[in-house]
Amino acid sequence: DEKRLYSSMSLNTNVMDTWIVSYTQTLLDFVKQEMNAYRLYTVVPRLVKYIDMLTNWYVKLNKRRFKGETSMEDCLTSLNVLCYILLTMAKLMGPFTPFLAEYMYQILRKLMPQSSTTSEQDLSVHFQMMPQSQETLVNKTIERSVAAVQTVIGLGRTVRERKVVPMKYPLPEFVIIHKDASVLKDLESLEDFVREGLNVRKVTLSHDRELYGVEMRTEPNFPTLGKKCGAKVKSVTEKIRAMTDTDIEKLLSKGEGVSPLTVIDDVPIESEDVHIVYRVAKQTQYEATAEQGFVVLLDYTADASLNDEGLIREITSRIQKLRKEAKVKPTDDITIYYSVEPQTSEIARVASAQRGEIEVILQKPFRPLAEKDQSPVVIEKKLPVKDGEIEFVITRKS
Known part of the structure; x- marks a missing residue:
C-alpha cells in the first residue's frame, strides 16, 4: 500500500524508482492545482505525457529488474513501485477515462493485501479520493537529471535515424558536449542509462566542442524575420550568416529572459529569428546534432x-x-x-x-x-x- 511504499522509498537507492515516484508527486501537485482552477483541459495532455514517461522510459529501462535478472529483492522493489504508480494513475484517470480506470483498479486491487476491515470505499476507483502528493518523495535534482538524459538520448536516436542505423546495432561512442559542468555531472551519474538507451559502447562527456571540430553557424528563420525586416531582409540575412563563433557564443550566453538577443540594422533579433546549426568541420566518423544547449556526436562506424x-x-x-x-x-x-x-x-x-x-x-x-x-x-x-x-x-x- 501507499504507506508501505513511502517508508520503503527512504531505503530505495535505485535512480529510476526515485525519479518515477518523484515525477508522480509533481504530477499530483499539477493535477490538484489545475482542477482547483477548473482548467481540466490542461490535465489530459499531462496525463498522456505521464503515460509516455512510464511506458517508454521507466518500464523500458527496468525490464531486467521486472524479470528478476538482477536480484529477487530488486525485482520485488521495482514491481512494488510499478504497482503504486499504476494504482495512482488509475485514481487520477478516473474522472477522465472512467471505464479504463475502473478496469485497471479492479486488477490492481487483487494485488493489494486483503484485510477483514476492507471498507466499501475500496470496492471501486470512483469511491477513492484523489491521491495527495508527498513532499518527502520529491527529488527535483533527479527529475532534472533524467530530463537531461531523455534529451540526449532523443538527440542520439535522431542521429541514428538520419544515418539509418537501427537500434539493434551497437555503436562505438556517443559524445555529449555542454558548457555547463553541473549538467555534465548530472549526466555522469546516469551514464549507464544513456549507454543502454542508445546501445553504445562508450559515453564521453565534454565541454570543449572545438576538441571535436564542431563548428556553429547561424541561419535566418525567414517566417519570423521577414515580417520584422521588410526591405532590410537581405542585409540582415547576410549579417546573420556572417556571424563568427564568438558572436554566436555571445548570443547563447544570454539568458532566456533577455530580449532582444541583439540588434542588426536597427532590427531587434530574438531567439526565434535565428537557427543555430552545428556541424563537424572535418570529415570524421561523427555525426552531430544539437538542442537545448546540448551538442551530441555519434560515432556511426562499427567494426566486425x-x-x-x-x-x-x-x-x-x-x-x-x-x-x-x-x-x-x-x-x-x-x-x-x-x-x-x-x-x-x-x-x-x-x-x-x-x-x-x-x-x-x-x-x-x-x-x-x-x-x-x-x-x-x-x-x-x-x-x-x-x-x-x-x-x-x-x-x-x-
Whole structure:
C-alpha cells in the first residue's frame, strides 16, 4: 500500500524508482492545482505525457529488474513501485477515462493485501479520493537529471535515424558536449542509462566542442524575420550568416529572459529569428546534432564484432516475437531449431558461430534444424533476416 511504499522509498537507492515516484508527486501537485482552477483541459495532455514517461522510459529501462535478472529483492522493489504508480494513475484517470480506470483498479486491487476491515470505499476507483502528493518523495535534482538524459538520448536516436542505423546495432561512442559542468555531472551519474538507451559502447562527456571540430553557424528563420525586416531582409540575412563563433557564443550566453538577443540594422533579433546549426568541420566518423544547449556526436562506424552483435539481436528479436505469437511461457521447456539459406550468408555465419551467445540471451537451447527431435512443434516459420532467410522451428517437451 501507499504507506508501505513511502517508508520503503527512504531505503530505495535505485535512480529510476526515485525519479518515477518523484515525477508522480509533481504530477499530483499539477493535477490538484489545475482542477482547483477548473482548467481540466490542461490535465489530459499531462496525463498522456505521464503515460509516455512510464511506458517508454521507466518500464523500458527496468525490464531486467521486472524479470528478476538482477536480484529477487530488486525485482520485488521495482514491481512494488510499478504497482503504486499504476494504482495512482488509475485514481487520477478516473474522472477522465472512467471505464479504463475502473478496469485497471479492479486488477490492481487483487494485488493489494486483503484485510477483514476492507471498507466499501475500496470496492471501486470512483469511491477513492484523489491521491495527495508527498513532499518527502520529491527529488527535483533527479527529475532534472533524467530530463537531461531523455534529451540526449532523443538527440542520439535522431542521429541514428538520419544515418539509418537501427537500434539493434551497437555503436562505438556517443559524445555529449555542454558548457555547463553541473549538467555534465548530472549526466555522469546516469551514464549507464544513456549507454543502454542508445546501445553504445562508450559515453564521453565534454565541454570543449572545438576538441571535436564542431563548428556553429547561424541561419535566418525567414517566417519570423521577414515580417520584422521588410526591405532590410537581405542585409540582415547576410549579417546573420556572417556571424563568427564568438558572436554566436555571445548570443547563447544570454539568458532566456533577455530580449532582444541583439540588434542588426536597427532590427531587434530574438531567439526565434535565428537557427543555430552545428556541424563537424572535418570529415570524421561523427555525426552531430544539437538542442537545448546540448551538442551530441555519434560515432556511426562499427567494426566486425559490433556488426555481429547487431545480427545476434536480429535473430533473437525474431525468436522472441515467435514465442509471443505462439503464447509460449518463459517457464515452458522449449527448444529453438534453425536453418539458414544461403549458408554462405553473414547471418548464417553468425547463427553458427554465436550459438552460445544466442542461447545466453534466449535462456533456451538454440540448435541446427538437422538435430531436431520428435518433440511436438509449437510454431514454425521462415523469416527474412538481413542477407538470408531463417527457418525457425520451436518445439516443446510434453
